[in-house]
Amino acid sequence: MKKSIVFCVAFVLVIMTQIIGCVYADVKIVSIQIEDKGMINEKVTVTVENTGKVTREVDVRLYERTSTINPWTETDNVLGFSVAAGQKANISLQDTPGAKYKKVTTEDDAKQTDSRVTSDGGDHWKTEAVGGVWVPVDKFGLLAPYIGLASTILVATAATAIYVKRVKRRKEKQ
Amino acid sequence: MNTKEKRLRTRAQIRALKNRERRIATAIFLVFILLIVIFSSYFTYNFLNQPQNQTTNSSSSQLKVAIVDHLSLTMPNQTFIQTATNTLKQEGYTVDYYPSENITVEFYRNLPTHGYGLIILRVHSTTGGYPCVALFTSEPYSKSKYLYEVLTDKVVPVAYSPEDADRGECYFGITQSFVESSMKGRFANTIVIMIGCEGLNNTRMARAFVQKGAKVYIGWSASVSASHTDTATTQLLQHFLIEKLTLKQSVQETFKEVGFDPAYKSLLIYYPLEVGEQTIENIKK
Numbered sequence: 001m002k003k004s005i006v007f008c009v010a011f012v013l014v015i016m017t018q019i020i021g022c023v024y025a026d027v028k029i030v031s032i033q034i035e036d037k038g039m040i041n042e043k044v045t046v047t048v049e050n051t052g053k054v055t056r057e058v059d060v061r062l063y064e065r066t067s068t069i070n071p072w073t074e075t076d077n078v079l080g081f082s083v084a085a086g087q088k089a090n091i092s093l094q095d096t097p098g099a100k101y102k103k104v105t106t107e108d109d110a111k112q113t114d115s116r117v118t119s120d121g122g123d124h125w126k127t128e129a130v131g132g133v134w135v136p137v138d139k140f141g142l143l144a145p146y147i148g149l150a151s152t153i154l155v156a157t158a159a160t161a162i163y164v165k166r167v168k169r170r171k172e173k174q
Numbered sequence: 175m176n177t178k179e180k181r182l183r184t185r186a187q188i189r190a191l192k193n194r195e196r197r198i199a200t201a202i203f204l205v206f207i208l209l210i211v212i213f214s215s216y217f218t219y220n221f222l223n224q225p226q227n228q229t230t231n232s233s234s235s236q237l238k239v240a241i242v243d244h245l246s247l248t249m250p251n252q253t254f255i256q257t258a259t260n261t262l263k264q265e266g267y268t269v270d271y272y273p274s275e276n277i278t279v280e281f282y283r284n285l286p287t288h289g290y291g292l293i294i295l296r297v298h299s300t301t302g303g304y305p306c307v308a309l310f311t312s313e314p315y316s317k318s319k320y321l322y323e324v325l326t327d328k329v330v331p332v333a334y335s336p337e338d339a340d341r342g343e344c345y346f347g348i349t350q351s352f353v354e355s356s357m358k359g360r361f362a363n364t365i366v367i368m369i370g371c372e373g374l375n376n377t378r379m380a381r382a383f384v385q386k387g388a389k390v391y392i393g394w395s396a397s398v399s400a401s402h403t404d405t406a407t408t409q410l411l412q413h414f415l416i417e418k419l420t421l422k423q424s425v426q427e428t429f430k431e432v433g434f435d436p437a438y439k440s441l442l443i444y445y446p447l448e449v450g451e452q453t454i455e456n457i458k459k
Contacts (some may be wrong), residue, residue, distance in 0.1 A: 008354070050392055079441030111281070118449060129397040130298050130371050130400050131298060131300045131370070131398075132298050132333055132334045133297065133332065133339055134302025134330060134347070135331040135332060137324060137330065137331060139325055142324065143325075146216075149209070152209065153206065157206060159202065160202045163199060167199065174188075
């Protein structure tokens, strides 16, 4: 009897956890794109996905980091928007002079390179790393023009040889 | 008379025909020679233009510092440059500053010949998933340049992002093979501080520098953000050059102050480990 009660309670807990997990699944950030890395007109687009079962209100806070972390926008750096269940949504911020969302001006503003995006799902860093990507090389493609040139030379050589032979043969006949 | 004229005309025609054929044969031959000359000249330039070993004039080399600021265009930080320069000058070093536009393949090729005692490589760098590191130059990638070195993976095309790569905005990058066999001369017990991404993700680049005469190579274990690497380097220079701590202590103190990179969790480390117990004074000797 005791065992079955414990089993039932455990079963209910598991089911409840699953339901809560489904409904309140985290709103996750799919991508953060930073366009125009200039000091002004920098545009940040944050795409989030609601993997839960109900519409969620998402707050996005943008920060810039120098030696300290500063809000990216001058006044209201919290951007609220709704994301329907199972949907993706994005929000963009553009840093233009005179616009509502203006970059915080600090002494080190000219060197700002990193941005942090925070959602109610936690902190997500999007930083400009001093890295890059390695571009694969098509080595055959690089050599192709030279292979073509070599082939042309070979063909020209063969043609010349044949021609010279023919001329000689003709001379001999005469 | 008619027969004679006919014969003469036929002979003249044959002669003209022969002359024409000779001219064509000569033209083909000349084109052929020209092609060979062009072909061999190009390959002589690309393939045989290998660096010659030069002996480095290492006199007073320990007092010379190079700041290679490849990030000066994309991620400028004048405060860092100024602070680092002041720290170095305070200790009697002469500082040569190289902005982004000066950073070419040829610049790296000749880097050991200047006899620097300390080189700060503030450059974009990447492993790109390969077990080696590429240091960026500002020289736009061209299919016809450094052909031999591209084919032998000494020089590789690199880009700041996959989007840039798709747009064809690529640059030349140098690999450890370039350091090993294409750089001229040798480093003179140089301390190399490579503050780009993944500089010590693996030890290949570090080993190449050390084999080329560098005393120690300091770099990040993974990707790093510009602001973090600049802050850490400033602290490292302070501990190592001003406070005269050992390299190990300097790196440890720097870590205590700045920690891991907040975004990429990378860590400043050095190669080879045995240099850790040395101070700048020991290395200078």
